[in-house]
Amino acid sequence: MNMMSDAATEKAVNAPADEPVIKMRGKDVCVFYGPKQALFDVNLNIRENAVTALIGPSGCGKSTFLRSLNRMNDTIDTCRVTGDITLDGEDIYDPAIDVVELRARVGMVFQKPNPFPKSIYENVVYGPRIHGLVRNKADMDEVVEKSLVRAGLFNEVKDRLHEPGTGLSGGQQQRLCIARAIAVSPEVILMDEPCSALDPIATATVEELIHELRENYTIVIVTHSMQQAARVSQRTAMFHLGVLVEEGDTDKIFTNPDDPRTQDYITGRFG
Amino acid sequence: MTDATISATPIDAASPRRRDIGLKKRYAAERRFRFYGQAAIFLGILFLAILLWTVVSKGVGAFQQTMITVPVEFAQSVIDPKDKRAEDPNVLLMANYPLLARNALVQALGVDPDDKKAVKAVGGLVSDSSRVELRNYVMENPDVIGKTIPVTMTANGLVDSTLKGHIDLKVPEERRQVSDQEVAWINQLVDDGIMQKQFNTGIFVNGASSRAETAGMGVAIIGSFYMMAIVLVLALPIGVAASIYLEEFAPKNRWTDVIEVNINNLAAVPSIVFGLLGLAVFINFMGLPRSASLVGGLVLTLMTLPTIIIATRAALKAVPPSIRSAALGIGASKMQMVFHHVLPLAAPGILTGTIIGLAQALGETAPLLLIGMVAFVVDYPATPMDPATALPVQIFMWANEAERAFVERTSGAIIILLLFLAAMNIAAIILRRKFERRW
Ligand SMILES: Nc1ncnc2c1ncn2[C@@H]1O[C@H](COP(=O)(O)OP(=O)(O)O)[C@@H](O)[C@H]1O
Ligand SMILES: [Mg+2]
Numbered sequence: 001m002n003m004m005s006d007a008a009t010e011k012a013v014n015a016p017a018d019e020p021v022i023k024m025r026g027k028d029v030c031v032f033y034g035p036k037q038a039l040f041d042v043n044l045n046i047r048e049n050a051v052t053a054l055i056g057p058s059g060c061g062k063s064t065f066l067r068s069l070n071r072m073n074d075t076i077d078t079c080r081v082t083g084d085i086t087l088d089g090e091d092i093y094d095p096a097i098d099v100v101e102l103r104a105r106v107g108m109v110f111q112k113p114n115p116f117p118k119s120i121y122e123n124v125v126y127g128p129r130i131h132g133l134v135r136n137k138a139d140m141d142e143v144v145e146k147s148l149v150r151a152g153l154f155n156e157v158k159d160r161l162h163e164p165g166t167g168l169s170g171g172q173q174q175r176l177c178i179a180r181a182i183a184v185s186p187e188v189i190l191m192d193e194p195c196s197a198l199d200p201i202a203t204a205t206v207e208e209l210i211h212e213l214r215e216n217y218t219i220v221i222v223t224h225s226m227q228q229a230a231r232v233s234q235r236t237a238m239f240h241l242g243v244l245v246e247e248g249d250t251d252k253i254f255t256n257p258d259d260p261r262t263q264d265y266i267t268g269r270f271g
Numbered sequence: 272m273t274d275a276t277i278s279a280t281p282i283d284a285a286s287p288r289r290r291d292i293g294l295k296k297r298y299a300a301e302r303r304f305r306f307y308g309q310a311a312i313f314l315g316i317l318f319l320a321i322l323l324w325t326v327v328s329k330g331v332g333a334f335q336q337t338m339i340t341v342p343v344e345f346a347q348s349v350i351d352p353k354d355k356r357a358e359d360p361n362v363l364l365m366a367n368y369p370l371l372a373r374n375a376l377v378q379a380l381g382v383d384p385d386d387k388k389a390v391k392a393v394g395g396l397v398s399d400s401s402r403v404e405l406r407n408y409v410m411e412n413p414d415v416i417g418k419t420i421p422v423t424m425t426a427n428g429l430v431d432s433t434l435k436g437h438i439d440l441k442v443p444e445e446r447r448q449v450s451d452q453e454v455a456w457i458n459q460l461v462d463d464g465i466m467q468k469q470f471n472t473g474i475f476v477n478g479a480s481s482r483a484e485t486a487g488m489g490v491a492i493i494g495s496f497y498m499m500a501i502v503l504v505l506a507l508p509i510g511v512a513a514s515i516y517l518e519e520f521a522p523k524n525r526w527t528d529v530i531e532v533n534i535n536n537l538a539a540v541p542s543i544v545f546g547l548l549g550l551a552v553f554i555n556f557m558g559l560p561r562s563a564s565l566v567g568g569l570v571l572t573l574m575t576l577p578t579i580i581i582a583t584r585a586a587l588k589a590v591p592p593s594i595r596s597a598a599l600g601i602g603a604s605k606m607q608m609v610f611h612h613v614l615p616l617a618a619p620g621i622l623t624g625t626i627i628g629l630a631q632a633l634g635e636t637a638p639l640l641l642i643g644m645v646a647f648v649v650d651y652p653a654t655p656m657d658p659a660t661a662l663p664v665q666i667f668m669w670a671n672e673a674e675r676a677f678v679e680r681t682s683g684a685i686i687i688l689l690l691f692l693a694a695m696n697i698a699a700i701i702l703r704r705k706f707e708r709r710w
Binding site for chain 2: 072075077100102103104108109110112116117126127130177181184
């Protein structure tokens with residue numbers, strides 16, 4: 001089974017332009033928290049310029065997998081990752097890879113909006129500044145405006161760029177976090193239940209934003225909402241108890257899943 | 272069973288029966304608890320008020336000092352009978368200045384100059400420090416010799432105490448230190464406007480003295496200042512660096528647990544033990560001078576470090592982890608995460624902890640006694656290597672003196688120390704407000 005899908009993706013990489021390009025590839029990924037294993041031999045490919053949704057019941061390891069894609073798991077003392085994860089064919093767990101650089105390429109948006117307790121402007125400009133992407137005030141103004149426009153927030157905040165980012169509403173804060181993430185021009189954006197702390201209207205705005213961002217970025221989103229997965233993603237991966245149960249086109253997963261566990265989950269029989 | 276109970280007591284819409292859910296008892300308990308709380312706070316305030324009242328009522332007098340302003344005749348016959356001051360500067364240094372003061376008072380009081388005993392007693396009304404006061408005056412203005420000029424001199428400590436009513440005049444004369452004659456003179460001088468109470472700058476600027484009226488805390492204030500500066504300069508960076516390392520960088524394993532436990536224990540070590548340590552390490556081993564504020568500062572640094580480390584770690588822990596994830600998530604290095612985001616948010620807490628630690632150090636006496644800071648230091652310490660004392664040690668030394676004027680000064684010194692502490696706490700509050708305003 002694994003062999004099969006591997007062969008299929010190999011073909012995809014070398015395939016002509018209309019075939020999907022694989023941006024990140026997870027091969028036999030196992031993650032342990034101390035002695036406890038949270039992920040078991042996950043093989044999952046992330047397609048470029050597509051939204052991949054990770055779904056599954058709570059505690060099944062979605063966040064764990066997501067965090068292993070930009071090595072945020074490194075910050076958890078007990079956490080250990082085995083297997084291969086590649087970004088554009090490069091092993092991101094290779095000792096030669098600088099984790100700081102990796103995270104500049106693979107950005108992350110968290111479950112709870114977590115703007116820095118600084119101004120909106122400072123929030124956005126922080127990443128470009130530490131990575132040396134901006135040289136002067138004009139550069140900074142430009143990157144702030146561009147990122148906020150992309151995140152669909154600019155019109156709402158353009159008059160108060162120097163007011164605290166923490167003073168925005170929850171939905172605006174989350175879009176600020178997205179602006180902050182895209183300000184460093186990442187290739188991949190990881191989102192861990194980005195709408196779970198938002199009201200339905202803010203959720204709709206963020207979903208629309210994800211939809212637009214797909215053109216320029218590769219997005220991996222964890223969500224516990226079936227509808228959201230169906231709305232925003234092209235690919236869906238279903239996890240259960242640390243195992244990748246099934247992955248495929250979102251349409252197929254939601255209409256005609258192969259695995260009975262997926263069927264049960266999307267019809268709400270457990271979750 | 273439950274069903275049965277429900278059906279047995281049907282709910283009657285017309286007369287809804289209140290269930291007894293123990294509301295009365297709960298409210299009573301709450302009232303009791305509030306009362307306990309209020310009583311505790313009241314007691315606390317009461318004791319604080321008593322403490323402040325006793326200290327202030329006893330010590331406020333120390334900020335006034337009895338002075339005597341009389342026309343003094345700077346007679347050449349007394350100062351420089353052989354007219355040799357041009358050649359020999361020692362003449363002006365060694366002259367019999369107390370005689371000038373005595374003569375001035377004898378004249379002012381109209382005492383018979385031939386009554387040896389009375390004249391001697393009159394001379395005792397001014398402090399021995401009048402020698403220095405008059406000498407300095409003459410050295411600065413040598414042309415006063417031969418003239419009569421009103422000069423202000425410090426009164427004797429006993430006179431000061433008498434005037435402030437600290438001496439019980441109902442005690443029979445032979446059992447008190449001030450005779451009836453002296454009391455009469457004092458009253459006469461006060462009536463003539465020669466003797467009056469003035470603001471006592473001496474208590475702030477003078478060094479050690481065996482005479483209460485000229486003893487001051489100048490050396491102690493400077494010593495304490497040096498030590499606080501040393502503690503701040505050493506303990507703050509070391510403590511903050513150690514905390515950041517332990518909290519943000521060090522792996523969480525047995526070793527860091529052991530270190531954590533030891534730091535907590537260190538905070539509970541009696542301060543006198545730090546004094547012994549300082550004596551052994553800094554003085555006996557490293558050969559630093561005794562009584563120096565440098566050694567005091569080092570000892571207090573050791574003592575303050577655990578406090579600062581514990582406070583800093585608590586402040587760092589209180590910074591939400593989401594801020595750290597946010598910084599790391601956009602590719603900040605750990606160092607950037609700490610210095611750009613975590614530390615600024617922890618700064619108010621660190622600051623408060625540091626000032627609490629400093630305040631503790633400022634009030635610390637025991638370790639300083641062991642390293643010899645309980646010395647009789649007259650001159651200002653020019654550097655932290657010079658002998659000095661500290662505010663609490665000065666209080667301790669004055670508290671050991673029996674004289675009435677020293678008792679008053681002890682309380683005065685306590686007031687000064689409390690004022691310093693209050694100023695530090697207010698500074699902590701102001702700084703914290705200022706930092707916290709940056710969201
Ligand atoms: N920091 C951690 N330390 C220990 N165990 C963890 C940690 N984070 C997650 N786990 C465990 O790993 C499993 C997967 O968690 P997670 O990836 O957060 O699930 P999901 O995001 O799908 O709800 C859970 O059993 C959880 O208890
Ligand atoms: Mg999760």
